Amino acid sequence: MRLLLIGDIVGKPGRHIVTQVVRKLRIEEQLDLVVANAENAAGGSGLTPAIYHELLAAGVDGITMGDHVFRRREIFSILQSERKIVRPANFPATAPGHECAILRPRNKPPVAIFTCLGRVFMNPVDCPLQAAQRVLAALPDDVRVILMDYHAEATSDMQVMGRFLDGKASAVLGTHTHVPTADERILPGGTAFQCDVGMTGPMESILGRRIDRVMETTRTFRPTHFEVATEDVRLYGTIVDVDPETGRATAIRRLCIDQAEADRLAG
Numbered sequence: 065m066r067l068l069l070i071g072d073i074v075g076k077p078g079r080h081i082v083t084q085v086v087r088k089l090r091i092e093e094q095l096d097l098v099v100a101n102a103e104n105a106a107g108g109s110g111l112t113p114a115i116y117h118e119l120l121a122a123g124v125d126g127i128t129m130g131d132h133v134f135r136r137r138e139i140f141s142i143l144q145s146e147r148k149i150v151r152p153a154n155f156p157a158t159a160p161g162h163e164c165a166i167l168r169p170r171n172k173p174p175v176a177i178f179t180c181l182g183r184v185f186m187n188p189v190d191c192p193l194q195a196a197q198r199v200l201a202a203l204p205d206d207v208r209v210i211l212m213d214y215h216a217e218a219t220s221d222m223q224v225m226g227r228f229l230d231g232k233a234s235a236v237l238g239t240h241t242h243v244p245t246a247d248e249r250i251l252p253g254g255t256a257f258q259c260d261v262g263m264t265g266p267m268e269s270i271l272g273r274r275i276d277r278v279m280e281t282t283r284t285f286r287p288t289h290f291e292v293a294t295e296d297v298r299l300y301g302t303i304v305d306v307d308p309e310t311g312r313a314t315a316i317r318r319l320c321i322d323q324a325e326a327d328r329l330a331g
């Protein structure tokens with residue numbers, strides 16, 4: 065079976081390209097399941113209930129979040145009541161939301177999705193390795209296909225998680241840096257791995273935000289509003305093929321849809 069993880073969707077431009085292409089992509093690429101990281105989907109930070117529903121309507125099956133998960137308070141009720149969205153698993157158990165979702169693609173076995181935050185150059189959180197172990201231990205026996213979105217800053221952190229879950233998860237794919245890495249491979253135990261799948265949003269930017277605003281604050285220390293940029297919008301993600309019997313990955317491939325390709329798909 066074939067899974068796609070879409071990298072951090074940034075603001076309206078990111079949502080627009082998702083809406084333009086995901087349904088067509090599902091057919092052209094024969095995707096069984098589409099998961100997207102949506103921590104930046106609302107104005108560049110956080111997620112709202114309306115945007116949650118917009119992404120599902122666009123053909124996304126499951127949503128992972130990251131360090132910006134609680135930026136919009138409106139999302140708390142969705143995090144609590146909906147079972148297609150996960151907050152980081154290495155938050156305390158008292159934090160709103162669920163740490164794992166079991167998605168059920170049509171005519172295919174169930175797929176568990178979860179996410180953890182890294183700890184290098186990020187705010188303090190619980191041990192991501194222990195959290196991942198706890199999530200896996202709690203899964204029902206019939207769930208063999210597991211997609212982990214590791215939301216981390218450092219490639220070293222990512223590699224530790226990849227090796228830790230090798231043979232235990234079908235895929236460990238990174239998000240958060242908004243920059244795709246060219247290291248996609250299948251680890252010896254059968255886990256598809258990539259440090260970061262990239263972002264879905266405007267490339268003529270700094271991580272999706274207006275260059276002039278980020279530059280101004282960096283040079284002067286004067287806070288500015290890091291407005292979402294608009295130009296050269298692309299969708300970055302990674303496609304993984306998994307043997308549903310064993311849960312092992314058989315192929316991994318990077319995906320980049322630029323505006324011309326998006327227009328072709330939408331046309």
Ligand SMILES: [Fe+2]
Binds near residue numbers: 072103104130240241
């Ligand atoms: Fe992000």
Ligand SMILES: [Fe+2]
Binds near residue numbers: 132239241
């Ligand atoms: Fe992030």
